[in-house]
Amino acid sequence: MLLVAVSALIISSAVQAEIKIDTLHISKRITATVETSRTGWWEKARFGMFIHWGVYTIPAGDYGGKYIPGLGEWIMSDAKIPVATYKDYAKKFNPTAYDPEQWVQMAKAAGMKYIVITTKHHDGFALFDSKFSDWTVVKASPYGKDLIRPLADACRKFGMKLGFYYSQANDWGNKGGAIDHGSWDPDQKGSFDDYIDKVAIPQVKEILTNYGDVCELWWDVPTDMTKERAAKFLPLLKLQPQIVTNDRLGGGIKGDLFTPEQYIPATGIKGLWETCMTMNDTWGFKTNDHNWKTSTTLIRNLIETASKGGNYLLNVGPESSGKFPAEIVTRLEDIGKWMKVNSESIYGTTASPFKVLPWGKATTKALSNGNTDIYLQVYNWPEDGKLVIPGLQNSVLSAKLLANGAPLGIGKIDGNQFLNVPIKNLDPVATVIKLSIKGAPIVSPYVQTQEANGIITLAPGLADFKAGKGGQEMRAEGGSDQNIGFWVDSQASASWKFIVKKPGTYQLETLVAADRDSKFKLTSGTESLSIDVPSTGGYGKYKKVSLGKFTFTNPGQNVIALTSDRSDWNPVNIKSIVISPVN
Incomplete structure (x- = not known):
């Protein structure tokens, strides 16, 4: 993974039904996705699993007895490991503990709706059987079997959508592949155009042909990808007519999704976007990376992403054995517990109508009758039992705690509506309140008021x-x-x-x-x-x-x-x- 700056924002190709309301306060657009949209499933999903896995899990951040700073999957480049030396790591890559059904079940239990896995990262090592390179798990490792096929079978079995990451340009292990910061080994030299024509394009055809439905194609780091080179990949997308693609192919090809990396845009982004983030500091497994985000942070990242209209693609980095580190398992379980109660406030929602909320976040659902459900995800519970909803002008039809359905009273203070809530929250991570309002949200600009302590x-x-x-x-x-x-x-x-x-x-x-x-x-x-x-x-x-x-x-x-x-x-x-x- 590497953050790629993209100047153009992506406009959704989804067919949408729109209700537009102009008021003296604010002009707000609420969109309801039509089911027939190619991207409709994706816009409802909101939560997916990213998997970075490969030979780099063998050195796992260590080369020659020295800790190599940076991302685990970039160790070959960061340490300038010779190609032959790096390929020797594949002889130790034998993931006998790999259980794809368990992976899919963990993702599903966490509330994830799709999985995107690295079929080939920048080191060029393919996790699938390929006729166009010997640098694959089948031909270069003692495991000797395709790792993608059983995952595709498991996804079909448990109703999980599957997408593929493929590094189309950067490839440090196949001759001629692009190298973002320049080559360091004569064995990498070759024609980039030959690499595109004889390795990358045939391999993309393989992954789009051999594993059934592919929901998303995740390109990455388009080094040296001209418009002409990028255009060669586009006909392959016809092999998967319903596929969603990101914005990293290169050559000015926008794709469907804008992909913020390791951050959530402060105000969201117009169009479809998917923020990808790690649980610790690396994508690929490193033995010495213990800087794990808390479960609370991960859940709130999911909430915040949904509140701004995006999808949250949360990464896991399995060990070389095929097992998820214990820290990942625990966090997935924690997220799953919260989602089991509160997923209604995530799936199928659209962005918050509020510019900011002092106590948390919000998501919305436009209803077919013209009314709207607003989900209030409350982080900071009010000590006085009054949750103020700043600027909301609509009539509130009902309000209840999502977890237990308990109804909440409604009042007004300082020109703002508020809810009478219990003294104690139901969940310290985020207690969700379901608010049903008349019409589409009308929100006046929020003007901050001095707190009781004067601050x-x-x-x-x-x-x-x-x-x-x-x-x-x-x-x-x-x-x-x-x-x-x-x-x-x-x-x-x-x-x-x-x-x-x-x-x-x-x-x-x-x-x-x-x-x-x-x-x-x-x-x-x-x-x-x-x-x-x-x-x-x-x-x-x-x-x-x-x-x-x-x-x-x-x-x-x-x-x-x-x-x-x-x-x-x-x-x-x-x-x-x-x-x-x-x-």
Whole structure:
């Protein structure tokens, strides 16, 4: 795996029925997917399993007794392992504990609707029987059997859709394959066009012909893939007329899906998108990678992805034996327990109508009668028993806890509707409430109100972003721990509206990350603060910064604007700005 930047966003090819409502508050589009759509199943699935498996699980991050930083499946490239040496690893690849039916059952129990497995990664080692290369599990390993066929059989048996990852360009083990950072072994030399014509295209034909229905084709890293080379692969897709493809073939071919890697877009993406993420820090198994995300994080990543209209493709990296590490099994079981109760709030849903919710996330389902079900996934349970639904203008027809069906009372406070909820949540990860409303959601812009403790938190996701003429906007990025990023234009700005209940002087603080020294400004009314930011050593290295003080003389709505100091500004990332009363 390697993150590939793609400039074009993918427009869904799904046939959709649309209801559009324009109001004084906001224009909102709710879409209901038509069943006959080629991508209809995919848009409903929301959750899939990615599997990275291959010869790289033998060194598992170690070469010559040394730990090799980076991704497990990239060790051949990162350590510049000679081709012959690397191919010797295949002689030890004998996954006798491989149980594809168990894999599929674990995926199904976790609530996953499809599986995508690496049939051939960048090392060129094919997990299937191929007539067009000897660098395969059948010909080069003591296991000697096709690993894909029994998985395809297991998927059919248990009603799981199966998709294939195939590295169409990068190939470090077959002569002539592209190499992203340049070759390191004479045995890799050869014609890239010969490789395309004699290895890649015939192998793609094999995987699209020999294993039954293929739901998704996952290209990756289109090094040296010109428009002409990429076009050669397109006729093969006719072998699977219902297949969904991603955006990484190259040559300007957009495919169906945009594929964010290791992040969830802060505001979602127009069209179909699938975010792929690891459970730890690597895709392919490494013995020394123990930085596992918690089950809570993984479940909330799934929720957040669905709340923004995308699919969550969660990776597992089996050991060389064919077993899933215990940490993966435990996390799949935890996700399955949550999904068993709450999957209705994930499958078949569309994006949240709310720009932000202070206590969690939301998903929606447009109903055939014109009404809408909204699923509220609550992370932070209200201590006072009142869950405020900010900005929702529709009449609420009913509200209940999804887990047990218990009805909830409805009220109104500060112009917002709220639900009377039990004192204790049902699930600390995310308690789900099913809200049925009249019509399609009408949501007025959310203006943040000062908390009871006097603090106001200006989150990146609540900002209004503006670009200068011909320039680029900043963006909110990240999940629950967001930051303002992509601030690459000195003319770009961000602003927040918020309500102050208690006039007075307030201290402002934030966390910043900068590769070089920078300077920016904060403005509120007639007051302005100029902030010097020394380099923190990189855009991912955050340090706490005191921004100064503002005085808000009257209760009511205020605005703070963030702009560059053009004389000394350099790109900088900024977390939430915390405004605290000075006392």
